[in-house]
Amino acid sequence: MLKCTINGVELEVKEGTSIIQAMFDNHQKIAHYCWHPGLSIAGVCRLCMVEIEGNPRLQIACNTVVTEGMNINNTSSKVQEAVKWGLDFHLINHPLDCPICDQAGECGLQDQYMEFGQYTSEMAEPKQKKRKVVDLGPTIVLDSERCILCSRCVRFTDEVSKTNELGIFNRGDHAEIGTHDGKKLDNRYSLNTVDICPVGALTSKDFRFKQRAWYLKDSDTICNGCSTGCNVKVYFNKEGLFRVKPRFNAEVNGHWMCDDGRNTYKFVNKEARLEKSQEYKNGAWNVTGAAGAVTKSFSKLLASAQPEEIGLVLTGQLTNEEYESILNTFTNTLKTKNIYHWKSPETEKNNFDGLLIRADKNPNTNGLLAAFKKHGISSTWTDLEAKLNSKQIKNLVVIGPENIAVYKDIETQVNLFTKASNLMYFTSAQVAALKASQNIQSVTLIPLKTFIEKSGSFTNHAGKVQAFKKVTTIVSDALNVNEVAQLLAGQEIKLQFVPTENLFIAENLRPDQVRLELRKKNEFFFNKG
Amino acid sequence: MSVNYKTVVQKPADKQWYLLGIATGLAITMKHLLKNLFNKKDMITLNYPEQKYDYSNRFKGNHILTVKKDGAIRCTACMLCATNCPADCITITASEHPSAEVEKYPISYEIDMLRCVFCGYCEEACPVDAIRLGPEWQTPGLNGAEFNYDIKHLAYRASLKGGVQSVVDDKERSKSGI
Numbered sequence: 230m231l232k233c234t235i236n237g238v239e240l241e242v243k244e245g246t247s248i249i250q251a252m253f254d255n256h257q258k259i260a261h262y263c264w265h266p267g268l269s270i271a272g273v274c275r276l277c278m279v280e281i282e283g284n285p286r287l288q289i290a291c292n293t294v295v296t297e298g299m300n301i302n303n304t305s306s307k308v309q310e311a312v313k314w315g316l317d318f319h320l321i322n323h324p325l326d327c328p329i330c331d332q333a334g335e336c337g338l339q340d341q342y343m344e345f346g347q348y349t350s351e352m353a354e355p356k357q358k359k360r361k362v363v364d365l366g367p368t369i370v371l372d373s374e375r376c377i378l379c380s381r382c383v384r385f386t387d388e389v390s391k392t393n394e395l396g397i398f399n400r401g402d403h404a405e406i407g408t409h410d411g412k413k414l415d416n417r418y419s420l421n422t423v424d425i426c427p428v429g430a431l432t433s434k435d436f437r438f439k440q441r442a443w444y445l446k447d448s449d450t451i452c453n454g455c456s457t458g459c460n461v462k463v464y465f466n467k468e469g470l471f472r473v474k475p476r477f478n479a480e481v482n483g484h485w486m487c488d489d490g491r492n493t494y495k496f497v498n499k500e501a502r503l504e505k506s507q508e509y510k511n512g513a514w515n516v517t518g519a520a521g522a523v524t525k526s527f528s529k530l531l532a533s534a535q536p537e538e539i540g541l542v543l544t545g546q547l548t549n550e551e552y553e554s555i556l557n558t559f560t561n562t563l564k565t566k567n568i569y570h571w572k573s574p575e576t577e578k579n580n581f582d583g584l585l586i587r588a589d590k591n592p593n594t595n596g597l598l599a600a601f602k603k604h605g606i607s608s609t610w611t612d613l614e615a616k617l618n619s620k621q622i623k624n625l626v627v628i629g630p631e632n633i634a635v636y637k638d639i640e641t642q643v644n645l646f647t648k649a650s651n652l653m654y655f656t657s658a659q660v661a662a663l664k665a666s667q668n669i670q671s672v673t674l675i676p677l678k679t680f681i682e683k684s685g686s687f688t689n690h691a692g693k694v695q696a697f698k699k700v701t702t703i704v705s706d707a708l709n710v711n712e713v714a715q716l717l718a719g720q721e722i723k724l725q726f727v728p729t730e731n732l733f734i735a736e737n738l739r740p741d742q743v744r745l746e747l748r749k750k751n752e753f754f755f756n757k758g
Numbered sequence: 759m760s761v762n763y764k765t766v767v768q769k770p771a772d773k774q775w776y777l778l779g780i781a782t783g784l785a786i787t788m789k790h791l792l793k794n795l796f797n798k799k800d801m802i803t804l805n806y807p808e809q810k811y812d813y814s815n816r817f818k819g820n821h822i823l824t825v826k827k828d829g830a831i832r833c834t835a836c837m838l839c840a841t842n843c844p845a846d847c848i849t850i851t852a853s854e855h856p857s858a859e860v861e862k863y864p865i866s867y868e869i870d871m872l873r874c875v876f877c878g879y880c881e882e883a884c885p886v887d888a889i890r891l892g893p894e895w896q897t898p899g900l901n902g903a904e905f906n907y908d909i910k911h912l913a914y915r916a917s918l919k920g921g922v923q924s925v926v927d928d929k930e931r932s933k934s935g936i
């Protein structure tokens with residue numbers, strides 16, 4: 230361990246630690262563009278200047294290693310001047326694009342300019358023009374003029390995704406980011422480059438122009454796109470959810486997440502959801518009463534049925550707590566062991582791409598298996614098929630998947646479920662397959678909450694249990710499976726009704742979070758890594 | 759800190775004397791009546807709505823969205839006006855423009871005039887002189903929906919005669935190297 234002093238704070242750091250890393254770990258502020266904790270060191274932006282006692286010239290913090298007794302500061306006027314004029318060089322050819330730039334509001338250039346800059350440009354030459362709105366690939370648009378050539382994106386494709394699509398072409402003030410002729414930036418982690426780009430040079434096609442950054446609130450949660458369970462932040466406002474970004478967790482996903490995971494907000498939004506419970510009777514679909522009341526009315530039916538006539542189907546997309554309560558209701562109150570695991574087609578395969586993506590597209594298959602083991606359930610899918618075909622199971626409760634896109638077999642399975650004379654299908658998604666099904670008898674659809682709307686925990690592929698908190702409410706009438714379990718067991722519970730004007734109110738604010746009300750008042754607070 | 763205050767006691771109604779007040783009031787009324795009767799030209803009152811008074815061009819009335827030289831909407835859909843608006847009455851939907859030179863533009867721009875307080879903050883926030891408060895103020899409507907001005911009305915209503923041109927031009931700015 231080495232001792233050093235940074236801005237008057239005495240620190241002990243491991244040998245070989247860079248100054249910027251030491252400052253980062255100690256939550257000290259330092260201007261930087263090219264350094265990223267998850268990438269190699271480039272030392273090209275020259276913004277992370279620090280003054281080291283006994284050293285006549287300023288040094289860059291990212292490529293200087295701490296030595297014993299070093300006395301470092303980045304608050305002296307010498308450092309401030311250096312950063313200020315360093316920034317001026319970055320802005321020489323930078324366009325006046327902030328009004329139409331998606332990065333505005335969370336832009337490294339804007340932040341540093343407000344902190345160190347605020348000068349009039351000293352350049353007499355006109356700005357260098359470069360390519361704008363370049364289609365880099367299926368997910369990303371490049372604006373070369375805005376790029377400050379920090380090379381983070383190039384290093385990402387080099388070191389993390391290992392796909393090497395990006396490079397810096399030409400030299401001097403003609404240098405720009407690009408791909409080789411005819412090549413596209415197309416990999417399953419491409420959108421991470423948008424996150425790490427400190428300016429608005431790389432923008433996501435999916436998010437482009439949808440919202441300004443300051444209209445969005447963010448909340449922490451766990452991605453439910455696959456069994457890796459990346460730690461993520463979702464961004465939303467009262468119009469819906471708009472994007473998902475990764476959150477650092479060294480044990481699970483590091484700094485990154487995959488592109489598929491970023492789509493998980495789509496099935497949570499209102500347009501994709503079942504909002505009211507519906508039933509199929511006398512050949513037509515009708516909207517019925519409140520979800521809670523409809524579910525409650527089934528408890529009597531289930532209580533009067535023989536245990537063998539009841540069945541339950543679960544997917545790997547619920548929380549551990551929900552598995553516990555629903556299995557408790559079915560095994561202890563209703564005394565049935567007809568409980569089945571509906572697997573998405575690739576659940577069994579243990580495919581892994583070496584970085585994050587796993588073939589099992591359910592976030593909590595491990596949690597479900599553990600709960601099955603605990604309650605001694607060992608039934609197989611062929612069991613269910615046999616019992617439905619022989620009409621032994623009459624009342625079937627299905628808790629359907631919320632990420633319906635990964636259940637490619639949904640049509641076949643739904644046609645199987647409809648063989649039950651009475652089907653209760655709990656789902657957060659709209660089930661087109663069920664509506665299209667030919668041989669339906671009596672079906673009730675009841676809206677469920679998604680992972681964004683409930684607290685709980687997922688057990689990921691490695692058995693790591695990750696808890697997450699409810700982010701907001703999107704469909705007020707929907708139930709979570711804990712409530713379903715209690716209602717089906719015939720218990721009286723009080724359901725919370727959220728009035729429409731309170732939908733989308735953030736429920737798990739961090740203490741350091743930028744609040745929308747403050748943003749609206751133009752008081753910009755930003756806490757950035 | 760002591761506060762100085764005075765208690766005002768009103769005379770009871772039966773002790774008050776109105777006659778002088780009534781006479782002064784009537785005198786003023788008669789003065790104007792006679793003046794207007796014999797000197798109709800200088801009469802201040804207008805026969806609204808047949809006669810209308812035009813305010814100066816600097817009057818801050820109904821909004822105008824300005825246009826570029828080619829007649830397209832100047833607004834870049836940056837939402838700064840909507841962010842700055844204290845009444846929260848501007849709703850913009852941005853979209854990608856087919857031309858890379860424009861890049862971002864509004865496909866819908868609505869102002870709820872019944873909520874607007876005519877503070878002019880939107881005009882102040884706009885970086886490209888795309889929105890102005892104009893001299894129009896007589897804007898009756900039969901129902902609430904008619905006060906929801908859409909992009910067509912804001913930029914191309916008949917009274918604007920094809921649109922008001924913005925003073926900020928991208929092409930000129932680009933040529934001068936900004």
Ligand code: SF4
Binds near residue numbers: 328332338375429
């Ligand atoms: S990158 Fe930052 S400074 Fe540059 S145009 Fe975008 S928001 Fe403005």
Ligand code: SF4
Binds near residue numbers: 376379406422428
């Ligand atoms: S595109 Fe962004 S991340 Fe890549 S070099 Fe330019 S500024 Fe850096």
Ligand code: SF4
Binds near residue numbers: 839844845878879881
């Ligand atoms: S004048 Fe004021 S209240 Fe009206 S739209 Fe503009 S900013 Fe909003």
Ligand code: SF4
Binds near residue numbers: 887
């Ligand atoms: S009117 Fe001006 S401030 Fe408002 S969105 Fe358009 S360009 Fe931005």
Ligand code: FES
Binds near residue numbers: 261292
């Ligand atoms: S962060 Fe050190 S030079 Fe860029």
